[in-house]
Amino acid sequence: MLTREPEFYPPAINWLGLLGRDIWMTCRNAGRALLMLWEGLLDLRFMLGNRARPEVVYQLYVTGIKSIGVISVVAMFTGMILALQTGLELRKFGQEVNIGAAVMVSMLREMGPFMTALILAASVGSAMAAELGTMVVSEEIAALEVMSIRPVRFLVMPRLVAMMVMTPLMTFYACMLGVIGGALVGTTQLGVSLQAYIDNATRFAENKDLYVGLFKAFVFGIIVTTVSCHQGFSTTEGAVGVGRATRRSVIISFLSILIVGYVITRLFYV
């Protein structure tokens, strides 16, 4: 049941009590978010059903197509900046031909998944938290529960599917655009031929870089959905609460993406 009773706590006796309560509430919220995720994953079996399909398609559109503009610009310029910065340093040693590898590997391994996930957390994730938070405040979630329509299946599952599918796809797209941006700078500013850039990029990048990058993106998609939906459902105190839930969803998503990104890199590359 997502509709929660109002919670009241007596004032903490001292800072230790306050710290203990904060730790307890953080653990409890993490547990609730994971339970919601588990329920959402179990509900994936309904994603192709007649009832859920239109909403899944709509969320795919919102997550993918509507984010493509900002992802394109950010990815392209990230590739260009990477190429320019590394190219200028490498030129000192006459190695500017190697910018292809530098751009390709950094985009696939880190920049592509991180950038895409951060953009989606800030745009799609915050919108999820605000939308669900407003629904809580206006009793729409309570109405769904009273109609025996599970909010997780009705609202979370389509968003989860969209993020699980679209984050890796958008990541791949961002990587390719970043590499193209790098090529643009390499050929026009650093005097590297396109053929040399491509040869260098494909020689040093491995399939593993692509797979791990896409795996990261997939995990980031799940994190953003879980955090944003949970924050939305936890909204209290009206419009102020919606704002707070939105801000928290972005902050927690960013931190989780960075921490989990490090852990995945550590697991696959060390």
Place this chain on the structure above:
Amino acid sequence: MIKFEHVTKYFGERRVLDDLDFEVQRGETFVIVGFSGAGKSVSLKHMIRLLTPDQGAVWVDGEDISHAGQRDLVRLRERFGVLFQSAALLEWLTVGENVALPLREKTDLDDAEIHRRVEETLNMVNLNDIYLAHPSDLSGGMRKRVGLARAIITNPEIILYDEPTSGLDPVTSRTIDDLIDRLRRELKVTGVVVTHDLFSALAIGTRIAMIHQGHFIELSTPADFIKSRHQVVQDFLEAQYITKKGAWEAPRNETHQQSIT
């Protein structure tokens, strides 16, 4: 049909419901009135377990909904329709899709049948040609009626109305009252209404209860309610210009005359 058994509820230190003990009979429209913050909506939310009691239990036809397991809760809730104070319409769906939602999600009816039932129900609440409108395009009264249509489309045995006439003009309020009364008379629906609006309560209620400081200070038929000797009830009645003799005596008093002139 719905029985509160010594229900007590705290919000922090504050006791919102205090040993509340009453029963709503099948087929009646039971109205709960009271001042703001008296616990009206809280008691309503206990009936569908949007809130659970700290002490006591709420029974629906002999089943304890306050402590029911998830499956039983779903089964029990399917017997209810709820009109929320804000109507709680899903803003991204059209009116038709909102009303169709319980049927689309909980039954295997085909689209044509669902469409027919939605049109029929919208007609019942005097709304025509708004199937494709969005809730944001509707007035407060129309939103309430759409919410009511969604609440009754599954033919529930019990309908809970949370402030059905709040924020509406008197004419629209009486239209909503008529609808609630028609549902009781024609469809034999059991209703529980929470309201501030005493005119509405007296018009539609078969019994009226006044909640004050967490418990009922008066529970009687409308005719007896306006004759209550309880001072708080009398104050509440007089605040809406209703006296033992009938409505609208207050405008004739001196203070009011002076304020008019």
